[in-house]
Amino acid sequence: MPALLEGKTALILGIANKWSLAYAIAGAFRREGARLVLTYQGARQKETVEELGRELDAALVRPCDVSLDEELERLAAELQGAGMRLDAVVHSIAFAQREDLTRPFAETSRQGFLLAQDISVYSLVAVARMAAPLMTEGGSITTLSYLGANRVIPNYNVMGVAKAALEAAVRYLASDLGPRGIRVNAISAGPVKTASARAVKDFSTILDFVAQRAPLRRNTDPAEVGDTAVFLASDLGRGVTANVIYVDAGFQAMGL
Ligand code: 1JT
DSSP, X not given: OOOTTTTOEEEEEOOOSTTSHHHHHHHHHHHTTOEEEEEEOHHHHHHHXXXXXXXXXXXXXXXXXXXXXXXXXXXXXXXXXXXXXXXXEEEOOOOOOGGGGTSOGGGOOHHHHHHHHIIIIXXXXXXXXXXXXXXXXXXXXXXEEOGGGTSOOTTTHHHHHHXXXXXXXXXXXXXXXXXXXXXXXXXXXXXXXXXXXXXXXXXXXXXXXXXXXXXXXXXXXXXXXXXXXXXXXXXXXXXXXXXXXXXXXXXXGXXX
16 A cells, blocks of 8 residues: 555644654654654653654654644744645644542633633644645644543543534534635544543543443554544545544444
8 A cells, every 4th residue: 555645744733752642643644654743842841752753753843832822823934934835734632630630520610611622622723723824735634532522421521521612613623624625523532541641540440441341342542543543634534524533442332
């Protein structure tokens, strides 16, 4: 099979370390011949992501805090200045305060709610607005979601509401950008032991529960998320937009 992303440039936001879903996606994109532009948040992530960028032979590794419009504008200006067209964007970013993932959802503060919406949802809108002018040949924008958007998952709380908004944002962005040949989709991944997940208490119990009940009787492998992201970014995905694709070993289908 020929490389699926040969000649394409992909911007990937949200690698924190080698367990990040964004890192699995970057690896799959690189395997398929894409040129990679990676971003990280803040000085704490710099060393790690620059090292992973070297491993992946990334063309560019840059800081980008998606809560700041200026940082997104600076990144867009730099890519523009380097004459870089973008063909794919992967948004793999979310945040919520720890207390909002432990206390009852009804206790969520206004500030905690808005913070989760800002970082986990509005950032997709801001990234799409920044990237769209660089996608002069059309392109694909993919974000990461979770089943907590549609069902009550204990403790997912404010993130569930944020993921519901994120999936709605995918549909509205797909409608806006479709006429320019830009597709917008989400991958709803099954739970994976990432750094974010480590912040969740009893996460191993959740993983075991899912593995016992999912049709495939196992958890989601990050590489499966990477391969689905390749499909969406490639010409194979040309007819798919405004969609949420489950890469979760089938768990979402189960009632009991
Ligand atoms: C965040 C965190 C976003 C954890 C996340 C997330 N998206 C998925 N997970 C993992 C997860 C978390 C819970 C869960 C299942 C999966 C933590 C930091 C903020 C952003 O419950 C079954 C709670």
